[in-house]
Amino acid sequence: MQNSAGGFRFAVHHTDAHSQARHASLQTPRGTVELPAFMPVGTLGTVKGLDMHRVRETGAEMVLANTYHLALRPGDQTVAALGKLHAFTGWSGPILTDSGGFQVFSLAERAEVSEQGVKFRSHIDGAALELTPERSIAIQENLGADVIMAFDHVVALPNTPETVATATWRSVRWAERCRQAAGRPDQLLMAIVQGGLDPQLRRECAQELVRMDFAGYAVGGLSVGEAPTEMYRMLDATVPALPEDRPRYLMGVGRPQDLLAGIARGIDMFDCVMPTRNGRNALVFTDQGPLRLKNAVHAEDTRPLEADCPCLACQHSRGYLRHLFQAGEMLGPSLASLHNLTYYQRLLRQARTAIEQNAFTEFHQEKLRGWGCPSEADGPAPPSQREQR
Amino acid sequence: MQNSAGGFRFAVHHTDAHSQARHASLQTPRGTVELPAFMPVGTLGTVKGLDMHRVRETGAEMVLANTYHLALRPGDQTVAALGKLHAFTGWSGPILTDSGGFQVFSLAERAEVSEQGVKFRSHIDGAALELTPERSIAIQENLGADVIMAFDHVVALPNTPETVATATWRSVRWAERCRQAAGRPDQLLMAIVQGGLDPQLRRECAQELVRMDFAGYAVGGLSVGEAPTEMYRMLDATVPALPEDRPRYLMGVGRPQDLLAGIARGIDMFDCVMPTRNGRNALVFTDQGPLRLKNAVHAEDTRPLEADCPCLACQHSRGYLRHLFQAGEMLGPSLASLHNLTYYQRLLRQARTAIEQNAFTEFHQEKLRGWGCPSEADGPAPPSQREQR
Numbered sequence: 079m080q081n082s083a084g085g086f087r088f089a090v091h092h093t094d095a096h097s098q099a100r101h102a103s104l105q106t107p108r109g110t111v112e113l114p115a116f117m118p119v120g121t122l123g124t125v126k127g128l129d130m131h132r133v134r135e136t137g138a139e140m141v142l143a144n145t146y147h148l149a150l151r152p153g154d155q156t157v158a159a160l161g162k163l164h165a166f167t168g169w170s171g172p173i174l175t176d177s178g179g180f181q182v183f184s185l186a187e188r189a190e191v192s193e194q195g196v197k198f199r200s201h202i203d204g205a206a207l208e209l210t211p212e213r214s215i216a217i218q219e220n221l222g223a224d225v226i227m228a229f230d231h232v233v234a235l236p237n238t239p240e241t242v243a244t245a246t247w248r249s250v251r252w253a254e255r256c257r258q259a260a261g262r263p264d265q266l267l268m269a270i271v272q273g274g275l276d277p278q279l280r281r282e283c284a285q286e287l288v289r290m291d292f293a294g295y296a297v298g299g300l301s302v303g304e305a306p307t308e309m310y311r312m313l314d315a316t317v318p319a320l321p322e323d324r325p326r327y328l329m330g331v332g333r334p335q336d337l338l339a340g341i342a343r344g345i346d347m348f349d350c351v352m353p354t355r356n357g358r359n360a361l362v363f364t365d366q367g368p369l370r371l372k373n374a375v376h377a378e379d380t381r382p383l384e385a386d387c388p389c390l391a392c393q394h395s396r397g398y399l400r401h402l403f404q405a406g407e408m409l410g411p412s413l414a415s416l417h418n419l420t421y422y423q424r425l426l427r428q429a430r431t432a433i434e435q436n437a438f439t440e441f442h443q444e445k446l447r448g449w450g451c452p453s454e455a456d457g458p459a460p461p462s463q464r465e466q467r
Numbered sequence: 468m469q470n471s472a473g474g475f476r477f478a479v480h481h482t483d484a485h486s487q488a489r490h491a492s493l494q495t496p497r498g499t500v501e502l503p504a505f506m507p508v509g510t511l512g513t514v515k516g517l518d519m520h521r522v523r524e525t526g527a528e529m530v531l532a533n534t535y536h537l538a539l540r541p542g543d544q545t546v547a548a549l550g551k552l553h554a555f556t557g558w559s560g561p562i563l564t565d566s567g568g569f570q571v572f573s574l575a576e577r578a579e580v581s582e583q584g585v586k587f588r589s590h591i592d593g594a595a596l597e598l599t600p601e602r603s604i605a606i607q608e609n610l611g612a613d614v615i616m617a618f619d620h621v622v623a624l625p626n627t628p629e630t631v632a633t634a635t636w637r638s639v640r641w642a643e644r645c646r647q648a649a650g651r652p653d654q655l656l657m658a659i660v661q662g663g664l665d666p667q668l669r670r671e672c673a674q675e676l677v678r679m680d681f682a683g684y685a686v687g688g689l690s691v692g693e694a695p696t697e698m699y700r701m702l703d704a705t706v707p708a709l710p711e712d713r714p715r716y717l718m719g720v721g722r723p724q725d726l727l728a729g730i731a732r733g734i735d736m737f738d739c740v741m742p743t744r745n746g747r748n749a750l751v752f753t754d755q756g757p758l759r760l761k762n763a764v765h766a767e768d769t770r771p772l773e774a775d776c777p778c779l780a781c782q783h784s785r786g787y788l789r790h791l792f793q794a795g796e797m798l799g800p801s802l803a804s805l806h807n808l809t810y811y812q813r814l815l816r817q818a819r820t821a822i823e824q825n826a827f828t829e830f831h832q833e834k835l836r837g838w839g840c841p842s843e844a845d846g847p848a849p850p851s852q853r854e855q856r
Contacts (some may be wrong), residue, residue, distance in 0.1 A: 088640065124791060124798045129779055151791045159767040160786040168782055376549040377541065390518055391556055397549040401541045402513060408512045408797055 098344035137423030146181035162222030242274035277315030357415030487733035526812030535570035551611030631663035666704030746804030
């Protein structure tokens with residue numbers, strides 16, 4: 079199953095026999111991304127604490143940058159003057175930019191929504207700004223990512239059914255305006271399914287967007303503090319309404335167990351600040367569950383974080399990594415972020431292999447056991463994992 | 468001219484025809500260092516903001532770590548338990564540790580000196596501690612560097628002649644105790660010439676230490692705020708009193724022009740936090756003088772810092788690097804530090820080549836012209852460039 083347009087081509091290579099998990103790929107003018115994929119978040123044109131060569135060494139094939147943040151600082155015109163995102167960041171592979179929808183509602187001050195768009199104040203200097211579907215596309219064209227996103231109206235959850243429905247249908251109308259505004263053959267535009275925590279509304283939103291025929295579909299407005307089981311329920315409602323021959327992207331997710339839960343339901347793409355943000359906070363992922371590096375138990379531990387991990391952090395002892403955090407050295411956050419991104423990329427690579435072997439479900443269960451998670455949704459609801467500031 | 472002991476061998480390959488500048492090498496059990504050399508400072512077992520692979524890519528062959536800092540945090544016993552400095556830091560080449568003498572007088576609180584040693588309080592938690600010549604050597608043995616330094620009594624400058632003389636002759640007696648205490652064949656011990664800003668005292672101190680026959684000699688107690696011309700005058704007094712067949716190390720120096728002034732006077736080794744500290748503060752070195760990356764003039768400048776520099780920072784535009792600093796991204800300090808260390812290593816490599824061609828003086832003048840320095844001591848007296856905290 080495949081779908082081509084411009085220099086893009088999406089192909090599903092194999093769907094797991096016992097789940098919706100699928101091994102696919104997205105070919106872009108700047109390289110091919112094996113799916114399911116995890117995209118490291120490079121909010122301001124840098125994956126925090128790492129140069130792009132190190133990011134590449136983790137196995138990442140595609141990175142994300144944030145439209146809202148870059149439009150404010152240094153400004154999309156400046157990024158364009160400096161050669162657009164690929165030249166700016168030094169990342170030569172595919173890049174995805176979000177639309178600014180999520181941040182304008184979560185970060186900006188005094189946001190006022192109308193059918194036209196959103197007026198708001200910069201969270202940095204209070205400057206009066208406006209984002210509309212057309213302006214979001216124009217900024218994303220200045221930034222020059224390979225995959226761009228429709229501008230959507232995101233509401234906080236929980237919320238009244240009326241508020242959620244109004245924002246959802248406005249997002250659909252805005253998606254159409256984005257489709258009209260986006261004209262570059264070298265940028266693939268994806269729409270975003272909204273609908274809060276209402277399965278019926280999610281389904282209807284997806285159906286309406288699918289009628290408009292986008293090159294890909296994202297599930298948005300999740301990972302904002304709701305219970306993981308709620309998020310999975312929304313995927314169960316939404317994914318079956320999406321076409322099989324287009325990439326599916328779960329925005330801002332998530333924990334390792336959330337990635338596997340998403341993959342099991344047919345999601346192809348993920349992004350999240352968790353590996354880098356947790357890394358900066360001395361929390362590292364392993365197949366035996368997370369380690370808190372500041373704990374005294376690691377002080378004289380000569381073992382690496384993981385014996386079989388090829389990352390630079392795992393060339394050091396846990397004791398050294400703990401020392402870096404205790405001493406406030408920048409290398410601590412850098413190495414922990416590097417390990418976590420390497421861990422995520424390995425997890426996705428293993429997932430793709432398991433899918434090819436029709437063994438995704440066993441793989442999924444085995445990982446959950448290793449992490450000490452009795453069920454796929456185990457653990458407290460994570461806080462919002464989207465990049466904020 | 469050469470001198471061998473244990474796995475160490477110092478050899479002078481060529482002395483410039485028109486200056487005291489010399490191309491030499493120091494062979495150690497962990498590799499050979501071409502001299503003159505600049506050692507990046509890895510105070511707490513990390514060159515701030517960079518992993519050791521990146522440090523190696525700058526061309527560095529030897530790094531420095533600080534005894535005082537590591538003894539306090541994580542403790543030399545912990546470093547030993549984690550495999551000593553090479554395993555701890557991941558730097559497999561030669562490492563030098565200072566003795567803690569400089570820091571205990573500049574950083575520690577309530578230092579009380581006696582002939583036995585120094586009692587002081589940790590600048591981190593106020594804990595009561597003591598450093599003596601024997602204890603400094605024991606710590607340096609636990610740390611396991613290849614080159615270690617004698618424990619010296621450093622006084623602030625300017626100071627009374629009596630205070631300077633007392634500290635200088637105490638340093639000589641302590642050097643003898645260090646020589647008695649140091650027993651490992653895989654560690655080369657260097658003595659430190661003190662004497663404040665008194666040329667006669669410097670000369671006498673050097674002569675006395677040379678009589679004791681150390682494997683190498685450092686010039687200490689400089690780069691603490693005195694005028695560069697004063698520092699150079701002390702080198703003029705000291706270096707002729709040192710044997711030609713032993714390495715000479717100017718501690719805690721310095722600016723690019725100070726390195727060349729030292730090389731011209733026969734210095735072989737340098738260390739300084741300036742390239743990394745300035746890098747963290749967005750100041751980068753170039754052959755046309757320093758650039759302040761926060762200046763608005765760089766905002767849309769697509770040029771690299773230097774067109775011919777192979778470092779990762781120079782794969783980016785000045786505009787991107789400025790953006791990283793404006794946005795407070797960790798990658799800014801990392802890349803600027805990387806560039807500055809690369810710049811220093813290139814400068815030393817060029818100096819070695821110029822010496823081989825008997826062209827060091829022309830090289831020296833050309834660099835000063837490029838930097839806009841009318842004389843070798845140009846520019847305001849730099850603040851202390853030694854690692855403090």
